[in-house]
Amino acid sequence: MLTPVRNINIVAYTQGAYAHIRTEIMDKKNTTAEIKQCQEFGKTCVVYNLRRASRAVTQLYEEHLKPSGLLPTQFTLLAAVRVMGPVQMSRIAKELVLDRTTLTRNLRPLEREGLLSVAYSKNDQRLREISITNKGMKKLKLAIPCWQEAQNLTIKMLSTSRFDRMLGDLQATVSATTKII
Numbered sequence: 243m244l245t246p247v248r249n250i251n252i253v254a255y256t257q258g259a260y261a262h263i264r265t266e267i268m269d270k271k272n273t274t275a276e277i278k279q280c281q282e283f284g285k286t287c288v289v290y291n292l293r294r295a296s297r298a299v300t301q302l303y304e305e306h307l308k309p310s311g312l313l314p315t316q317f318t319l320l321a322a323v324r325v326m327g328p329v330q331m332s333r334i335a336k337e338l339v340l341d342r343t344t345l346t347r348n349l350r351p352l353e354r355e356g357l358l359s360v361a362y363s364k365n366d367q368r369l370r371e372i373s374i375t376n377k378g379m380k381k382l383k384l385a386i387p388c389w390q391e392a393q394n395l396t397i398k399m400l401s402t403s404r405f406d407r408m409l410g411d412l413q414a415t416v417s418a419t420t421k422i423i
Contacts, residue, residue, distance in 0.1 A: 292415075299396065306392035310385035315348050316357075317389060320374060320382045323358060328373040330363065339420060357381050 283290055303314040312320070322334055335345045349372065352358040357378035363369040374382070397405045 302396065303389070303392045306395070307385060307388045310381065310388045312381065312385050316352055317382075317385050319348055319352060320357060320378055320385070323372050323374045324379070324382060328371040331360070331370050331372060334372060339416060352378070 300314055303317075307314060307317055310317070318338065319334075322338060323329060326334060326337065331342060331345060334340075335342050338345070340348070349358060349360060353360055355377070356375055359373050359375055360370055361373070363371045400408065
């Protein structure tokens, strides 16, 4: 039986072993964290730049969607379910490139507010389907003009040709990377 003291010793030993293994691996790869290398990451790292751009755009959309009471993630889910619904959780998770845990966490507030309903499929009780409710339709209708303002501002800031090119590049990125995973 594990006592609290024994459990702490096991955890400490495990953490020490992992730290030792990580150090050995890093030494073998001869990696360094030179300032110039780190500065180069900011210029060339895809994930750094995509996440940075994503945060900036998310902040813009959050500000414009405030009057609707929806966050961009919630707006996206409502719109996707409206287009695809009733839709199986696995299908919408794949479309939005979300793992099921994240999807479930994002659905909870929308379901709690009565904007979406999640129920077992009539055709297969093992599957759960998401549907937009009447209340969700009203909320989406209220949010669309707010979203359109953010969309128009984004296009204006980037120009139509850059905006179109960016969307094409983002879609190509999702398509290429989801084939690998």
